[in-house]
Amino acid sequence: xxxxxxxxxxxxxxxxxxxxxxxxxxxxxxxxxxxxxxxxxxxxxxxxxxxxxxxxxxxxxxxxxxxxxxxxxxxxxxxxxxxxxxxxxxxxxxxxxxxxxxxxxxxxxxxxxxxxxxxxxxxxxxxxxxxxxxxxxxxxxxxxxxxxxxxxxxxxxxxxxxxxxxxxxxxxxxxxxxxxxxxxxxxxxxxxxxxxxxxxxxxxxxxxxxxxxxxxxxxxxxxxxxxxxxxxxxxxxxxxxxxxxxxxxxxxxxxx
Numbered sequence: 001x002x003x004x005x006x007x008x009x010x011x012x013x014x015x016x017x018x019x020x021x022x023x024x025x026x027x028x029x030x031x032x033x034x035x036x037x038x039x040x041x042x043x044x045x046x047x048x049x050x051x052x053x054x055x056x057x058x059x060x061x062x063x064x065x066x067x068x069x070x071x072x073x074x075x076x077x078x079x080x081x082x083x084x085x086x087x088x089x090x091x092x093x094x095x096x097x098x099x100x101x102x103x104x105x106x107x108x109x110x111x112x113x114x115x116x117x118x119x120x121x122x123x124x125x126x127x128x129x130x131x132x133x134x135x136x137x138x139x140x141x142x143x144x145x146x147x148x149x150x151x152x153x154x155x156x157x158x159x160x161x162x163x164x165x166x167x168x169x170x171x172x173x174x175x176x177x178x179x180x181x182x183x184x185x186x187x188x189x190x191x192x193x194x195x196x197x198x199x200x201x202x203x204x205x206x207x208x209x210x211x212x213x214x215x216x217x218x219x220x221x222x223x224x225x226x227x228x229x230x231x232x233x234x235x236x237x238x239x240x241x242x243x244x245x246x247x248x249x250x251x252x253x254x255x256x
Contacts, residue, residue: 001042002246003175004032005166008050008137009183010239011088017055018080024239025091028181032132033095035246042127044169045099047088048162049137052080057159064164065114067142069156074139077159078105085136092132100131104138104160114144116164120172127173135169137162167226170234178234179245180223185238186253187224197254201228227255 006028013019035041049057057063060073068074085101092099108118123133142158163180170178186194190207198204201224208221227234237245237252245251 001044001173001175002177002179003044003046003166003170003173004179004246005162005181006045006047006088007180007182008048008052008054008084008162010050010181011047012050012052012084014051014054016051018052018083020084020087025087027239028242029088029091029095029097031243031246032092033097034243036097036132041246043132044123044127044173045088045092045132045134046162046165046169047084047134047136049081050084052084053077053137053159056080062139062157062159064159064161067156067158074105074157078103078139081136081138085134088136089134092134098131099134100126102126102133102135104135104140104165105157108140108160110140110142110144110158110160112143114142116140116160116168118165118168118172120169123169124173135162135165137165161222163223163226167230170230170232175232177245178227178230178232179242180227180234180236181239181242181245182236183238184236185241186236186251187220187255195253197256198224198228199256201225224255 008014011021011025013021056077060068062068089099089101102123111117126133138160139157140160166178187198189195195204208224234255235245235252241251
């Protein structure tokens, strides 16, 4: 059981609004199709927002904690993510990968404490039927941000990041491996060398910076924190290592 995230900065040009990186997406789809063609893998894919979701969320001032009660704003973000999701699905289907969408806005929410609640019955059923569920960063109803009782402009729907979805899926589906495909070859130290293994956040905190592009979900630091809390071994790696990761090789930075 593998949970794989395709970073938004990998499959889009994150500095240009709603711009796909078609070549990178093609390469990612090729790697997935080859791995599944060899058989034996159950795979759930999550993709980030890149220049589609992050741009629109930033324009409206929406983050994982700052919400909106403006339906048009929520639909701007969700609509952009559905568009990107269709690109991802299309490339996979062209390679005979039985990919199907699962939109978090329709299936998940945040509870009164702000924690993600993502039911997995639908996903487990799709996996059992041979499909590859493809989720994405999205908007979410948020009980912790007002729950429909009124309030100021921070109430209402908030963003859910791809990293949050990966963590939730990995726990609930009891993933064996977790992969985060990024624009960097792993977590880098202060000399831009790949850190081979991370077992403690404090040991690397000083070298973890925010994303240089528009990112409303926390950057590398948030990724490492979330992955350290999981039981399954996780890897952060570049696109050129995606095929090797799916073949079971140790690549990039291992987090456990």
